[in-house]
Amino acid sequence: MPQSATKPFIDVLSGPRQVVPPIWMMRQAGRYLPEYREVRAKAGGFLDLCFNPELAAEVTLQPIRRFGFDAAIIFSDILLIPYALGRSVRFEVGEGPRLEPLDDPAKVATLAKHADFGKLAPVFEALKIVRSALDPKIALIGFCGAPWTVATYMVAGQGTPDQAPARMMAYRHPEAFAAIIDVLVENSIEYLLAQLAAGANALQIFDTWAGVLPPSEFARWSVEPTRRIVEGVRAKVPDAKIIGFPRGAGAQLPGFVEASGVNAVSIDWTAEPAFIRERVQSKVAVQGNLDPLVLITGGAALDRAVDDTLANFAQGRFIFNLGHGIQPETPIAHVEQMLKRVRG
Numbered sequence: 001m002p003q004s005a006t007k008p009f010i011d012v013l014s015g016p017r018q019v020v021p022p023i024w025m026m027r028q029a030g031r032y033l034p035e036y037r038e039v040r041a042k043a044g045g046f047l048d049l050c051f052n053p054e055l056a057a058e059v060t061l062q063p064i065r066r067f068g069f070d071a072a073i074i075f076s077d078i079l080l081i082p083y084a085l086g087r088s089v090r091f092e093v094g095e096g097p098r099l100e101p102l103d104d105p106a107k108v109a110t111l112a113k114h115a116d117f118g119k120l121a122p123v124f125e126a127l128k129i130v131r132s133a134l135d136p137k138i139a140l141i142g143f144c145g146a147p148w149t150v151a152t153y154m155v156a157g158q159g160t161p162d163q164a165p166a167r168m169m170a171y172r173h174p175e176a177f178a179a180i181i182d183v184l185v186e187n188s189i190e191y192l193l194a195q196l197a198a199g200a201n202a203l204q205i206f207d208t209w210a211g212v213l214p215p216s217e218f219a220r221w222s223v224e225p226t227r228r229i230v231e232g233v234r235a236k237v238p239d240a241k242i243i244g245f246p247r248g249a250g251a252q253l254p255g256f257v258e259a260s261g262v263n264a265v266s267i268d269w270t271a272e273p274a275f276i277r278e279r280v281q282s283k284v285a286v287q288g289n290l291d292p293l294v295l296i297t298g299g300a301a302l303d304r305a306v307d308d309t310l311a312n313f314a315q316g317r318f319i320f321n322l323g324h325g326i327q328p329e330t331p332i333a334h335v336e337q338m339l340k341r342v343r344g
Contacts, residue, residue, distance in 0.1 A: 022070035027325030078145025084115035101157035131199030142195030146207030147184035189232035211248015269323030
């Protein structure tokens with residue numbers, strides 16, 4: 001897809017550093033905004049909101065209207081691929097997602113190979129609505145969950161503190177676990193291509209649970225599936241701009257960047273700045289990495305943290321973001337304080 005040279009966010013992914021780094025926040029369409037809470041109440045359940053194109057587009061646009069971020073990310077969820085594969089997916093209030101567990105090889109054998117993308121048509125419709133409403137200078141980000149992270153929920157049937165069920169299955173039944181990963185890789189490629197066709201300018205692959213894997217397992221279950229997705233998307237859209245987010249990868253980030261082929265990597269707040277500058281930012285753009293808790297704190301602590309982040313990374317290709325998603329209790333005034341500080 002041709003990219004507009006007027007989008008600062010896309011410009012950083014394509015090459016040149018921006019004097020003022022573009023800025024957006026993970027989970028920027030969310031519960032910290034009263035206007036989001038109002039729409040969520042109107043929609044009913046979380047999946048009802050994801051599958052209502054007009055309402056999903058509205059909550060995607062809300063933080064852009066309020067803050068003027070340089071990118072919007074479509075309101076959706078990483079577990080829509082399992083849903084499109086025919087798995088039971090529901091969201092319990094206060095408890096998070098619940099799925100039908102794929103916790104042994106016999107159950108894995110029941111997994112469909114091909115998703116019904118008709119079920120995800122509302123996501124593509126929402127992307128079209130958002131793209132038509134956005135200022136041309138603002139980028140639109142599509143996304144998927146990385147196969148490892150999505151598989152952790154599919155195996156356990158829910159989130160767990162250390163993803164032990166998926167890790168144990170990968171050790172005990174590597175062939176069955178690889179079958180889950182393969183299905184997720186192939187369907188994620190198709191899903192991301194459809195998002196690009198619907199108007200996304202860039203893509204992010206969220207590997208929220210990458211950091212729980214030891215190095216050899218990280219290479220097998222995080223890096224290699226991400227590489228296959230990047231390669232599969234670029235086989236059809238050669239200039240596709242893709243950001244990887246292997247959260248908690250730490251010292252394994254240079255290997256991830258080199259092997260996966262991503263244009264940029266998102267880093268969490270534990271990343272060591274000098275290491276990232278020398279070993280990662282010298283190769284690709286970096287996105288991050290303000291601690292979401294300092295954004296809740298505000299005041300002088302927030303000013304110092306923003307200044308540190310800019311001092312650490314803004315001399316290179318950099319997108320200002322949080323190290324993970326914004327927390328629901330974050331005061332809006334603190335987001336405004338952060339924006340003012342970044343944009344100087």
